[in-house]
Structures are given as structure tokens and as C-alpha cells.
Amino acid sequence: MPDLDAQRTRIQTRNRQAILDAALEAFSSNGYAGVTIDRIAEGAGLSKPNVLYYFPSKEAIHHALLDGLLDLWLAPLRDMDPDGQPLDEILAYVARKLDLSRRYPRESRLFAHEILQGAPHLAPVLGGQLAALVADRAALVAGWMAQGRLAAADPHHLIMSIWALTQHYADFDLQVRAVLGPGHDPFAEAGAFLDRMYRRLLTP
Amino acid sequence: MPDLDAQRTRIQTRNRQAILDAALEAFSSNGYAGVTIDRIAEGAGLSKPNVLYYFPSKEAIHHALLDGLLDLWLAPLRDMDPDGQPLDEILAYVARKLDLSRRYPRESRLFAHEILQGAPHLAPVLGGQLAALVADRAALVAGWMAQGRLAAADPHHLIMSIWALTQHYADFDLQVRAVLGPGHDPFAEAGAFLDRMYRRLLTP
DNA sequence: CGTCGATCTGACCAGATGGTCAAGAATGAG
């Protein structure tokens, strides 16, 4: 079994990365149960026993992918600046989150699968880290609203609405493209639409 | 094999319904691959061979569930009245769609699973029936906007945003409750929030 | 070149899963 602490050799770095990449591709579109180690191995260009040489189990691969995903996902919310202009801060947050969906659709779908399944791995984090960050940011937004710098709206639902809308363009990409038809750039149009929507909602 | 055309006997009606109900429960929270016929049988209070007496395969059960789901899902959009007051019509649509999410969360999740997986069964319908209905309704909304009875906004993205937001409260229920904490009624709050949001967005 | 640890693989195993089948049990029309 290779050292768990750090990647020692170049081969380890390359193969672990290949496995994680193939697994992300597979898990994000088929869900945990819909993926076999053989398929991951094939995607990574390795044999099944070789995959299990780098990770002790299918479960461990999945866990490695989920690990740190929440951090990536919440970074844009964390980056909201309490000292910035309220409306700009929120619109910038929306833009950053949408960009995340555009750049990391597989991660977005992995997350969606996990929540849909009852979040067997994320459950503790949801009620802890996630709820805490949202409470903090909701308080910030509520403060802005109390000062009259933003129009009033439920801050928790405001934040969740941003998640829902930005995730949608990644998770339901297929449906979005089916509805829009060819010749559209869903993410670009979504950026304009969301900017307009939140601007009108929140302008005092 | 029982007659495929119609439910003949009371036993057939009861057992087919029990199977579909157990299957919906299972598929909606675990996805197609995450469900075994044994589990469906257990949920329905039948033996595995007995389940396969009513449906020829696991696939057939899944198909039966998906069949007609899109109709249920699009009914509220279809019900939009071209002769009504534009803003009222859209707000009523939002409310109806949210209510659908609240009353049929399992169906919502089943749909989400299907799209996430690449819609192996719904794909043809998405590009056909769905796109056609949306195009029709988008034109209606665009007409209202052109008459100045609604503020301008991309009609396709408007409709999709309503889907995204209402689905979110069903599909990500776990996350929503984790964020809000106890003592909240997510759907009631969402109703108020969404009404406010779309009212501000669309009021001319 | 020789050695030793890192990397890789074919063969294999136990358990789970979708599905079949022949025969038994229940049902209901006459």
C-alpha cells in the first residue's frame, strides 16, 4: 500500500490523479452505486487490482473526491467582503458561484448526487460547517438590509436561491440545452439573467 | 404474466400500486442502480419472484414510474392562462410549482436522478414535448413584456429559474433543513420569498 | 550488473443481483 500521507513518487501522483479524475467523471454522471471499480480502472487506463493498490476500496475513492468538495463549493460565499458595497458584493458572489458551476460541473453533480442520496458522507458537515457559514453570512446580509443598503428579503433563502439557480445550470445542463435549443450559451445568458434578477430584488 | 392492458383484478391493482410506490420510494432516494428488486419487494410486502410476476423487469418498473412524470411536472406551466393578468399568472405558476415540489418530493427526486444520469429515458421527450411547451410559454411571456405589462427578462431563463428554485426545495430538502435549522417551515418561507422575488423582478 | 522496494497483473473468491421455473396455494365463476 502506498504511503497515505503524501504522494512520494511521480508515478503515484500521476496514477492517483488519473484514478480520481476517472472516478469523478463516473460518479458524477452515474452516482456511487452506478459505478464499478472496473470502469474507473478503464477510465484511468489501469487494471482493477492496480486501482486498489492506490486506494483501499471504492468507498475510499469516493470519500477522497468528496473530501474538500464543500470547501471548494463554499469558497465564493466565504469571499464575500463585509466592507464592500452590499449590492456589488452579492452580485459578485452570484457571478463567482455561477462560474464555479461552469468550470466544475462534475463536482456540482457529484455534490447533487450526494445530497439526493441523503448525504451519507456530508451529513455531519452540513449541520455544522455549512450551517455556521450561512448563519454568519445571512447575518451580514441582514445587517445591510437593516441599514437600508439592500431591500429586505429573507437572507437564508436569498443565499439558497443563489445556490439553487447556479447549481441548476450545471446539474440540469442537459435539460437547459434541450429547452434553449442550439446556438445558445447557457452560462453567459444565465449570468445576465441572474444579475438582473438579483439587482431588481435587492436594490433598495 | 398478467394482462398488460389494464388492471383486471383487485389484487393486481393493489399489488402493482404497492410495487410502484415502494419503487418510487427506493429509486427517488437511491437512484436506479442503487436499488435492488429485493428491496422493492420488501417495501411492497411481496417476494421477489412475485414482483417479477407483475413487471417483467426492474427496468420496466422504472419505466412505468417515469412514464407520465413529465406530464405531471409540466401541468402547472400548461395551466398558465394567456388571458389572465400577467404578473398574477406567473406568481400563481410559481406557487403551483412549489406546491408540486412539496406534495411530490419523491417524484421530484426521481426526475432529478434521471436528468443527472443523462436522461437515458427522457432524452427524446426533453427535446420535443418539453422544448415545445417552453417555447410556447416563453413566447406568451415575451408578448406580455413587449406590451409593457411585465418588466423585461429572458423568458426561457425566467421559466427555468422557477424550475430550479422550486425543485431545489424538494431535491435538496436535506441541505435546506440543515441550513435553516429546526423550527422552520421551508416551503412556507420559500413561498413568501419567491413571491417577493418574482414580483420585484417582473413588476414593470 | 545486481538488488530491493515500488508498481502491476492474472487468477481467484465470496457474496450480491437480475431473472427463471416448476409447482403449490388462493380465488372466483358456474
Place this chain on the structure above:
DNA sequence: CTCATTCTTGACCATCTGGTCAGATCGACG
């Protein structure tokens, strides 16, 4: 009550899947 039809099931099968293992191969380094 009779008997054909409907319903139910235990036993079974082929296949797939996660995971193991002994040993083969590779590659860096003395």
C-alpha cells in the same frame, strides 16, 4: 363444490462486483 385461472414462492442459475493474493515486472540506485 369444482375446476380453470390467477397468484405466490422456494430453489435455482448465470453474471457481475468488490476485493484478495501470490507472484511477475519495473526502475532507481549502489
